[in-house]
Structures are given as C-alpha cells and as structure tokens.
Amino acid sequence: xxxxxxxxxxxxxxxxxxxxxxxxxxxxxxxxxxxxxxxxxxxxxxxxxxxxxxxxxxxxxxxxxxxxxxxxxxxxxxxxxxxxxxxxxxxxxxxxxxxxxxxxxxxxxxxxxxxxxxxxxxxxxxxxxxxxxxxxxxxxxxxxxxxxxxxxxxxxxxxxxxxxxxxxx
Amino acid sequence: xxxxxxxxxxxxxxxxxxxxxxxxxxxxxxxxxxxxxxxxxxxxxxxxxxxxxxxxxxxxxxxxxxxxxxxxxxxxxxxxxxxxxxxxxxxxxxxxxxxxxxxxxxxxxxxxxxxxxxxxxxxxxxxxxxxxxxxxxxxxxxxxxxxxxxxxxxxxxxxxxxxxxxxxxxxxxxxxxxxxxxxxxxxxxxx
Numbered sequence: 001x002x003x004x005x006x007x008x009x010x011x012x013x014x015x016x017x018x019x020x021x022x023x024x025x026x027x028x029x030x031x032x033x034x035x036x037x038x039x040x041x042x043x044x045x046x047x048x049x050x051x052x053x054x055x056x057x058x059x060x061x062x063x064x065x066x067x068x069x070x071x072x073x074x075x076x077x078x079x080x081x082x083x084x085x086x087x088x089x090x091x092x093x094x095x096x097x098x099x100x101x102x103x104x105x106x107x108x109x110x111x112x113x114x115x116x117x118x119x120x121x122x123x124x125x126x127x128x129x130x131x132x133x134x135x136x137x138x139x140x141x142x143x144x145x146x147x148x149x150x151x152x153x154x155x156x157x158x159x160x161x162x163x164x165x166x167x168x169x
Numbered sequence: 170x171x172x173x174x175x176x177x178x179x180x181x182x183x184x185x186x187x188x189x190x191x192x193x194x195x196x197x198x199x200x201x202x203x204x205x206x207x208x209x210x211x212x213x214x215x216x217x218x219x220x221x222x223x224x225x226x227x228x229x230x231x232x233x234x235x236x237x238x239x240x241x242x243x244x245x246x247x248x249x250x251x252x253x254x255x256x257x258x259x260x261x262x263x264x265x266x267x268x269x270x271x272x273x274x275x276x277x278x279x280x281x282x283x284x285x286x287x288x289x290x291x292x293x294x295x296x297x298x299x300x301x302x303x304x305x306x307x308x309x310x311x312x313x314x315x316x317x318x319x320x321x322x323x324x325x326x327x328x329x330x331x332x333x334x335x336x337x338x339x340x341x342x343x344x345x346x347x348x349x350x351x352x353x354x355x356x357x358x359x360x
C-alpha cells in the first residue's frame with residue numbers, strides 16, 4: 001500500500017527569516033562600554049611603559065590619587081613629565097638631592113599649602129613613587145630623600161599586585 | 170501649456186530594515202582587540218618611611234631637671250648586598266652559617282632568600298617582644314647602590330607580612346592585629 005503523501009510538506013511555503021541581532025548588539029555595546037571605562041580608570045594614576053615596568057607587591061593597599069614621581073630606566077618623571085635623566089642622577093656623587101625634582105616638588109607643595117590655607121582643602125603630603133623594577137637603589141634613595149626634604153612625607157611605593165608565591169619563586 | 174507632472178509622485182516609499190552587519194563586524198573586532206590589549210593587573214602600594222640623614226640629636230645645651238630614663242634601642246637594620254642580606258642590630262650582627270658573610274646568602278639560583286628572611290624576622294620579633302625596646306617595630310633597609318628596586322620592594326613586603334602584633338582596642342576591647350614592623354624605612358649606611 002502506498003503511503004499517503006504528506007500534506008504538511010506539500011503545502012509548506014518557504015519563508016525567509018531574518019536574523020534578529022538586537023539583543024546581541026545590546027550585549028556587545030555594554031561590553032564595549034565596560035572595557036572602555038575600565039581602561040580610563042586604570043590609566044588615571046600611572047601607565048606602565050617599556051622602560052617603566054612596576055615591581056610586584058604582595059601587600060594589598062589601594063592606591064589613592066596623589067602626586068606621582070615616576071622613575072623609568074631612563075628618566076625621572078614628575079606627574080608624567082620627564083624632568084631629569086637617570087644617568088645624571090647616578091652621576092651625582094656628593095648629594096642626595098635631585099635639584100630638578102626638588103624645584104617641582106617645592107612648587108607643588110606651595111600650591112597645595114596655598115589651597116589648604118585659602119579654601120581648606122586638606123593636603124595630606126602624599127606622594128606615589130612609581131618606579132621601574134630594575135631601578136638601582138641609589139636613584140630610589142635620592143628620589144625618596146628629595147621628596148622628604150620638600151614636605152612630601154607620606155611616601156608610597158606603587159607596584160602591581162602579585163601572589164606571594166610569585167615573589168618566593 | 171500644462172506642466173509635466175512631477176516624477177517624484179511615482180516614487181514609492183519602501184521601509185527597509187537597518188543593516189547592522191557593519192556595526193557588528195566593528196564590534197567583533199574592537200572587543201577582542203581591547204581584551205587582548207588590556208592587562209588585568211591591580212595597582213597596590215606599600216608605605217615607606219623617610220630616611221634620617223643625621224645619626225642622632227646634636228649636643229644639647231639645655232639640661233633637663235630630671236634625667237629621663239633612656240629606653241634601650243634595638244636599631245634593627247637590613248643590609249642588602251650582591252652577596253645576600255645581612256641583619257644587624259645596634260650591638261650585634263647576625264652572621265651566616267659559616268660564621269662569616271651575610272646572614273642570608275643568595276640562593277643557588279641567584280635569588281635572595283626571602284623565606285629565610287621571613288623566618289629570621291619572626292624569630293627576632295619573638296626575641297624582642299616585651300623587652301622594652303623603644304624601636305622594636307622599626308627596621309631600616311640599606312643597600313648597595315646597584316641593588317634593584319624589585320629586591321628592595323620584595324624585602325619590605327616580606328618584612329611587613331612576617332609577624333603581627335596584637336593590640337587591644339580600648340573602645341571595643343577587641344583584639345586588633347596589625348603588622349609588627351610598621352616603621353620600615355630606607356637609608357644609607359655611613360660607615
């Protein structure tokens with residue numbers, strides 16, 4: 001006995017269905033915005049570059065926004081602006097003070113003190129040192145002493161958060 | 170003569186869907202690009218105390234009526250050299266295993282002995298605890314000029330996490346734990 005032809009298949013008409021991409025677009029837009037905002041916030045304090053690879057630090061302390069003194073392999077920076085070469089700092093033998101940095105810090109301290117006196121904006125004397133992991137101790141010490149002598153007594157060394165095992169290995 | 174009817178009248182308005190494919194393509198390129206460029210690292214900071222350039226107070230001309238009883242000073246110092254880490258106090262220097270050289274020589278692979286340093290600092294805190302040293306929570310780190318910043322930072326990290334001090338909060342009577350060495354500084358040792 002022959003099979004009865006399928007009524008459903010015989011009368012089926014082919015309809016063209018368009019792919020609805022609205023939900024996918026929403027998701028991608030949210031992801032893009034999230035990534036862009038996370039980029040902008042992480043770059044607010046300091047940006048790592050080729051000559052400035054920060055050290056690994058185990059202690060968890062959230063950094064606050066403050067005056068940043070950077071020490072790359074080649075330059076000492078004051079708020080991202082190169083002010084003196086590291087070679088020149090290394091060549092200084094009889095002093096712990098870096099004159100170029102001292103000048104900038106003094107100006108910054110005067111400005112902050114003035115703001116505190118006139119408008120009551122508290123100045124906590126904080127300063128972030130953002131150094132390359134290979135910077136010699138001699139340069140670090142000179143930067144630290146210069147900062148201390150110019151009223152920036154709350155020093156913080158900034159680096160990338162790492163696990164303790166990374167340091168021990 | 171009558172005007173020719175405008176050709177615009179015959180234009181049919183057709184509704185077309187917005188073609189999202191170019192935007193989708195752009196998104197599909199941008200998102201992996203941003204993800205690959207981003208470094209998922211968190212910034213952190215460690216506190217540092219300033220070095221003291223002077224070795225102590227100068228000669229005073231004023232004499233106090235009652236001489237204050239001077240507290241003993243531990244003067245704990247860490248000297249970081251190319252050979253290793255030497256731990257010293259005001260009265261003694263901890264020598265290495267052979268009776269000479271740094272307290273903690275570098276390991277065979279050239280790294281500093283951070284684990285050994287942690288144990289030594291824990292031993293020192295146990296020894297000095299309750300002995301009444303004025304500066305029992307102070308360490309000064311000094312190093313050779315060429316010692317790298319990473320080594321200094323790691324040593325500060327290890328010291329600050331080595332031991333804890335339990336303090337009683339007078340307002341709540343609760344025990345609060347905080348790092349033993351709260352006063353870690355860097356300085357230059359002048360011999």
